[in-house]
Amino acid sequence: MTAKTKVDKVLEGHKFAKRDKLIPILQEIQTADGYISKEAVSKVAQHLSVPASKIYGVATFYNQFRFKPLGKYHVTVCRGTACHVKGSLSALKIAEDALKIKAGDTTRDGLFSIGVVVCMGACGLAPVVNINGEFHAKITGTKMKNLIDTLKTSEKANAK
Amino acid sequence: MLNIEVNGRKITAKEGDTILQALTRAGIKVPTLCYLEGMLPSGACRMCVVEVAGAPSLIPSCSFPAAEGMKIKTNTPQVLEARKTIVELLLSNHPDDCLYCIRGGDCDLQRLAKENGVRHRVFRGARTKRAKDVSSPALVRDPEKCILCGKCVRVCEEVQGVSAIDFIQRGSNTFIGTAYNSGLNVSSCINCGQCVLVCPTGALAERSYVDEVLKALNTPGKTVVVQHAPAVSVSIAEEFNMKPGTDIDGKMVAGLRRVGFKKVFDTSFTADLTIMEEGSELVKRATGGGVLPMFTSCSPGWIKFVEQFYPELIPNLSTCKSPQQMMGALIKTFFAQREKINPADIISVSIMPCTAKKFEAARPELGRDYASDVDYVLTTRELAELFRVTGVDPSALEPETPDTPFGERSGAGKIFGASGGVMEAAIRSAYFLITGSELKDYNIQELRGMKGCKELRVKAGKIELGAAVVSSLGQARKLIEEIKAGRSDLQFIEVMTCPGGCINGGGQPLRANMDAIKARMSALHQIDKDAPLRVSHKNTQVKRLYEEFLGAPLSHKSHELLHTHYTKRDVLR
Numbered sequence: 001m002t003a004k005t006k007v008d009k010v011l012e013g014h015k016f017a018k019r020d021k022l023i024p025i026l027q028e029i030q031t032a033d034g035y036i037s038k039e040a041v042s043k044v045a046q047h048l049s050v051p052a053s054k055i056y057g058v059a060t061f062y063n064q065f066r067f068k069p070l071g072k073y074h075v076t077v078c079r080g081t082a083c084h085v086k087g088s089l090s091a092l093k094i095a096e097d098a099l100k101i102k103a104g105d106t107t108r109d110g111l112f113s114i115g116v117v118v119c120m121g122a123c124g125l126a127p128v129v130n131i132n133g134e135f136h137a138k139i140t141g142t143k144m145k146n147l148i149d150t151l152k153t154s155e156k157a158n159a160k
Numbered sequence: 161m162l163n164i165e166v167n168g169r170k171i172t173a174k175e176g177d178t179i180l181q182a183l184t185r186a187g188i189k190v191p192t193l194c195y196l197e198g199m200l201p202s203g204a205c206r207m208c209v210v211e212v213a214g215a216p217s218l219i220p221s222c223s224f225p226a227a228e229g230m231k232i233k234t235n236t237p238q239v240l241e242a243r244k245t246i247v248e249l250l251l252s253n254h255p256d257d258c259l260y261c262i263r264g265g266d267c268d269l270q271r272l273a274k275e276n277g278v279r280h281r282v283f284r285g286a287r288t289k290r291a292k293d294v295s296s297p298a299l300v301r302d303p304e305k306c307i308l309c310g311k312c313v314r315v316c317e318e319v320q321g322v323s324a325i326d327f328i329q330r331g332s333n334t335f336i337g338t339a340y341n342s343g344l345n346v347s348s349c350i351n352c353g354q355c356v357l358v359c360p361t362g363a364l365a366e367r368s369y370v371d372e373v374l375k376a377l378n379t380p381g382k383t384v385v386v387q388h389a390p391a392v393s394v395s396i397a398e399e400f401n402m403k404p405g406t407d408i409d410g411k412m413v414a415g416l417r418r419v420g421f422k423k424v425f426d427t428s429f430t431a432d433l434t435i436m437e438e439g440s441e442l443v444k445r446a447t448g449g450g451v452l453p454m455f456t457s458c459s460p461g462w463i464k465f466v467e468q469f470y471p472e473l474i475p476n477l478s479t480c481k482s483p484q485q486m487m488g489a490l491i492k493t494f495f496a497q498r499e500k501i502n503p504a505d506i507i508s509v510s511i512m513p514c515t516a517k518k519f520e521a522a523r524p525e526l527g528r529d530y531a532s533d534v535d536y537v538l539t540t541r542e543l544a545e546l547f548r549v550t551g552v553d554p555s556a557l558e559p560e561t562p563d564t565p566f567g568e569r570s571g572a573g574k575i576f577g578a579s580g581g582v583m584e585a586a587i588r589s590a591y592f593l594i595t596g597s598e599l600k601d602y603n604i605q606e607l608r609g610m611k612g613c614k615e616l617r618v619k620a621g622k623i624e625l626g627a628a629v630v631s632s633l634g635q636a637r638k639l640i641e642e643i644k645a646g647r648s649d650l651q652f653i654e655v656m657t658c659p660g661g662c663i664n665g666g667g668q669p670l671r672a673n674m675d676a677i678k679a680r681m682s683a684l685h686q687i688d689k690d691a692p693l694r695v696s697h698k699n700t701q702v703k704r705l706y707e708e709f710l711g712a713p714l715s716h717k718s719h720e721l722l723h724t725h726y727t728k729r730d731v732l733r
Contacts, residue, residue, distance in 0.1 A: 038339075038340055038732060041339060041340070041732070042732055042733070045733060051317070051322075051323030051324075051326070051339075051348070051733065052339035052348070052732045052733050053323050053324060053325055053326040053337075053338055053339045053347070053348075054323055054326050055339070056326070056328060056338075056339040056340055056341075057326035057327050057328050060328050060329045060330070061329065061330045067340070
């Protein structure tokens with residue numbers, strides 16, 4: 001239920017908004033909720049009198065929007081030029097294989113999600129990975145695997 | 161008048177014409193793909209490019225205004241090469257299975273490839289695998305065959321005001337889909353099939369039940385009966401290379417018998433019955449303080465539209481079932497009793513100009529004993545296929561008449577197929593119901609024609625009614641918004657989902673231009689004009705049905721069999 005009220009709150013801030021406010025509204029919802037839910041699309045559709053298919057079309061056009069809730073640990077892999085040259089693609093692949101999801105997805109247990117950004121502005125430390133706001137520099141395949149494994153084991157320990 | 165030169169010849173164009181319009185009027189053919197007659201151009205496909213002297217590059221003729229003194233060339237090597245390349249690029253990730261495609265031999269992309277001399281695959285693009293959407297009972301979408309021309313998106317939005325589909329994602333990942341890429345069955349799609357009519361390829365098609373019907377026809381112990389809608393007989397001729405507007409009613413009935421149907425009924429009969437019920441309902445509402453304005457309920461796309469977009473207007477919908485469902489209900493009750501057949505052994509097929517009727521037939525509230533009243537709905541196109549598969553050529557047959565007890569029809573029942581027809585038929589009979597005398601002139605010209613919204617004030621005795629006729633749901637939405645804003649001079653409103661009515665339904669023969677639609681419409685009015693019986697309340701078989709079975713209009717039995725109720729529908733919209 002909390003997700004719904006968050007969307008409502010965002011819409012309250014845009015009382016007389018027209019369709020040109022669609023992207024700012026979606027951005028605020030994503031900031032509040034972490035993703036764009038079906039309910040959110042439906043509510044925004046009613047609020048702006050824009051068909052849901054159009055909103056989904058606009059939202060999928062931009063890389064910034066997610067359609068699945070964030071995981072407890074959100075792994076962001078930088079895919080900017082410098083990071084790419086330094087091998088961020090293989091880091092991303094290793095993360096995807098380790099978690100058995102693709103970028104943009106969330107694991108079924110809701111623990112991990114993977115995202116991709118174009119540049120984090122820390123090219124000197126390439127390749128860069130960000131997990132829940134914490135930066136990890138000069139990522140190699142092994143480092144990536146270790147990061148995820150550590151998080152997994154600590155979660156398992158906590159679960160017990 | 162503008163003077164322009166095309167390929168060295170002088171032609172004139174009207175002020176405000178696009179180059180394409182001027183060329184078409186002068187009889188110069190330019191290939192088009194994303195162009196939609198009567199709508200704003202999108203200029204997406206670049207198929208219609210021409211060379212204009214002085215222009216830095218090729219010009220898309222569909223979206224460029226003609227200007228005085230323009231020098232145009234439509235077939236220079238540069239133009240031809242550009243068009244060919246466009247087709248080659250479109251084909252680069254298009255499946256090669258034309259032999260098995262529903263549109264094989266009848267496909268705009270195939271035709272353009274042929275016309276532009278594409279003889280081999282030049283580009284080999286990566287094919288994107290995308291699953292077919294077979295979730296809808298009415299329509300099938302095959303995104304792999306889609307070339308992203310966007311016509312379906314435009315029709316769904318601009319004509320119908322539904323916008324069930326849109327472009328999803330971007331660049332080479334773009335595809336056309338519903339919100340959250342869910343199935344059409346849970347989307348706001350109203351199954352009207354207008355998108356099928358404009359789709360240039362096999363990406364959109366009706367869900368075919370030809371195989372099921374063939375199987376039913378060959379199942380021992382089953383009585384397979386068929387009904388055909390008013391708008392089918394004036395359009396199916398086009399599938400057999402006859403002129404648009406040719407009526408082959410009798411030949412089609414003969415053909416249906418050759419295919420193996422035991423009984424052939426005319427849905428126009430239940431259209432007459434609808435008028436008796438709906439007319440009585442209108443008089444009752446108007447005199448007894450019922451909910452007004454009353455909307456007609458014959459068009460299943462419109463019904464779903466109200467259920468999901470305007471649930472507050474459900475009380476305004478006539479409770480009458482559509483003619484198809486009335487016929488279905490009568491076949492499995494009255495006809496079954498009369499012929500002493502177990503209703504479970506009757507397979508009821510209907511031939512409709514409509515894809516939404518497939519959805520309607522499957523509505524649980526419109527069946528009985530956990531079975532549908534109408535088992536299979538075939539579109540006009542599917543009937544043509546059924547004829548071809550079984551080797552029946554209707555044009556070669558002697559005309560026959562439909563079967564009793566549901567074979568007689570009035571001209572009023574026949575014009576149900578054209579926008580304004582239900583209203584015209586209703587006024588003819590309501591006038592009689594109220595005043596006891598007949599209208600002087602049965603022809604109500606104000607309600608005819610292709611205009612999206614037609615209005616008329618009718619006086620019958622002491623009652624005066626404001627009547628409106630709208631076709632296409634975009635028009636319906638406009639009128640509803642006016643009513644919600646306080647307009648109160650309308651009491652009876654006919655709504656047809658498709659522009660022009662059933663003659664332009666989503667199940668009708670493809671590639672009909674505006675002239676063909678108009679020809680179909682005037683064919684219906686001609687049939688009405690020539691009909692010996694022109695009003696529903698004089699249909700003797702309808703009268704007999706009331707005497708022997710139903711009692712009177714709006715009787716308990718009528719309510720049980722011929723009326724229904726609708727409920728709010730939740731979709732992602």
